[in-house]
Amino acid sequence: MSENKAKFTTQLGVIAATVGSAVGLGNVWRFPAEAQANGGAAFLLVYVLCVFILGIPVMMAEFSLGRAGNSDAIGVFKNLKASRWWYAVGGTAILASYAILCFYMVVTGWTLEYLWQSISGTLYEPVTTAMPEGVGLNPQTLQFTQRMHEFIEVGMHPLINTYIVILINVAVLIIGVQKGIERLANILMPLLFLILLAFCGVAMTLPEAKEGLSYFLKPDFSAITPTVCINALGQSFFSLSLGMGILVTYASYYKSDTRLGRTALTVSLLDMLVAVMMGVIIFPAVVSFGLTGEALEGTTLVFVTLPEVFAQLPGTRFWSALFFLLLFVAALTSTISIAEVSVAFVTDRFGMSRIKSTLLVLTPLFALSSLCAKSSIVFATLDSVATNILLPLVSIGICIYVGWFAPKGMLKAEITNNGNIKGRILPVIRLIIRYVAPVLIALVMISGLIG
Numbered sequence: 071m072s073e074n075k076a077k078f079t080t081q082l083g084v085i086a087a088t089v090g091s092a093v094g095l096g097n098v099w100r101f102p103a104e105a106q107a108n109g110g111a112a113f114l115l116v117y118v119l120c121v122f123i124l125g126i127p128v129m130m131a132e133f134s135l136g137r138a139g140n141s142d143a144i145g146v147f148k149n150l151k152a153s154r155w156w157y158a159v160g161g162t163a164i165l166a167s168y169a170i171l172c173f174y175m176v177v178t179g180w181t182l183e184y185l186w187q188s189i190s191g192t193l194y195e196p197v198t199t200a201m202p203e204g205v206g207l208n209p210q211t212l213q214f215t216q217r218m219h220e221f222i223e224v225g226m227h228p229l230i231n232t233y234i235v236i237l238i239n240v241a242v243l244i245i246g247v248q249k250g251i252e253r254l255a256n257i258l259m260p261l262l263f264l265i266l267l268a269f270c271g272v273a274m275t276l277p278e279a280k281e282g283l284s285y286f287l288k289p290d291f292s293a294i295t296p297t298v299c300i301n302a303l304g305q306s307f308f309s310l311s312l313g314m315g316i317l318v319t320y321a322s323y324y325k326s327d328t329r330l331g332r333t334a335l336t337v338s339l340l341d342m343l344v345a346v347m348m349g350v351i352i353f354p355a356v357v358s359f360g361l362t363g364e365a366l367e368g369t370t371l372v373f374v375t376l377p378e379v380f381a382q383l384p385g386t387r388f389w390s391a392l393f394f395l396l397l398f399v400a401a402l403t404s405t406i407s408i409a410e411v412s413v414a415f416v417t418d419r420f421g422m423s424r425i426k427s428t429l430l431v432l433t434p435l436f437a438l439s440s441l442c443a444k445s446s447i448v449f450a451t452l453d454s455v456a457t458n459i460l461l462p463l464v465s466i467g468i469c470i471y472v473g474w475f476a477p478k479g480m481l482k483a484e485i486t487n488n489g490n491i492k493g494r495i496l497p498v499i500r501l502i503i504r505y506v507a508p509v510l511i512a513l514v515m516i517s518g519l520i521g
């Protein structure tokens with residue numbers, strides 16, 4: 071721990087960088103997919119509950135731990151003189167973040183491919199090669215499905231784009247926290263909100279907007295099963311960047327007057343807003359274009375459904391390019407935050423220069439991400455193990471540490487900025503961190519695993 075450790079310079083920078091980490095493919099790509107696969111509105115309902123009851127308090131626990139410990143995911147425990155057992159929690163967090171990084175780089179690469187193809191217009195040109203089987207799909211959906219296969223599965227495209235993403239990460243990470251991450255996030259995240267808002271408006275004009283919205287917004291309570299709950303919990307934690315040591319690491323760059331409670335609330339609400347906006351865009355489109363079968367296979371939703379929407383608009387290529395540019399940036403700020411966990415760890419722990427540790431962390435990804443790009447089984451396994459098992463486990467560990475074992479008064483001091491602000495919510499947050507979160511997360515996890 072050094073005196074002049076880098077800090078975010080402004081409060082806006084804190085929010086923008088943390089939102090930059092939270093808002094990413096998890097909201098735009100993973101959320102609609104999960105909602106689709108888990109019953110629409112039923113999933114949304116559990117997801118929102120998870121964010122409020124568990125997500126926000128766990129986020130405050132991570133912030134407190136990070137700022138008080140002022141180090142990386144393992145170093146914080148060391149600085150707070152925790153017993154060595156706790157290092158395992160930090161270690162698991164780093165492991166989870168690295169597993170997620172492997173496939174996240176690949177999907178970020180897809181967004182880059184879609185950006186190129188929107189600019190060149192290839193995405194919207196008719197397909198001349200053989201069409202895939204797709205009973206009952208309209209020709210346009212078939213075309214976009216075919217394009218998607220070309221762009222994300224065939225040949226070198228997915229690999230090259232993934233490598234470009236890794237290289238950009240290397241560059242930004244070497245430049246460092248303030249210049250690299252903060253500046254990028256400040257400019258581009260607000261733009262993403264605006265364009266999503268515009269697309270929500272467009273989605274409302276689609277012929278079957280009502281039916282789509284009611285699938286997404288009117289819950290069928292009987293659809294809530296243990297599997298839906300674990301998926302919603304996993305999604306909410308993934309989306310808020312919890313359980314990976316990211317917020318611990320980022321909070322160590324927060325200044326002492328940053329309000330942790332307010333930051334957690336703002337970040338979570340903005341993150342949820344983006345996810346909900348995506349649902350409002352995607353589901354009217356799904357119903358209006360009569361998507362079924364393969365086009366509905368969750369993970370591809372964004373890459374087939376949205377181009378269909380863009381094709382309806384005047385200025386198709388412009389909107390498409392703009393959207394995929396912003397999605398790419400949103401994804402990039404998230405990859406950078408995920409990689410930062412490991413980079414911060416290696417830098418702090420082995421006293422390496424930022425350049426060396428960045429290279430050490432990111433070079434293996436050329437191989438590991440290639441594996442994810444080429445094998446959907448490796449991809450899906452890493453995703454579900456990290457998201458549905460490791461993230462909840464780490465979150466339980468962090469709650470137990472912060473709630474029961476951390477130095478006395480740490481939570482209070484962090485939430486109230488050493489008594490400078492009132493901590494009216496402190497008792498509730500403490501109750502949740504100590505009892506509610508560990509028990510509830512464990513229950514959901516267990517029932518999801520056996521159910």
Ligand code: PHE
Pocket residue numbers: 091092093094095096097170308309310311312314316404405407408
């Ligand atoms: N929260 C980001 C998203 O929703 C992804 C992410 C996951 C970022 C894990 C950091 C850590 O896309």
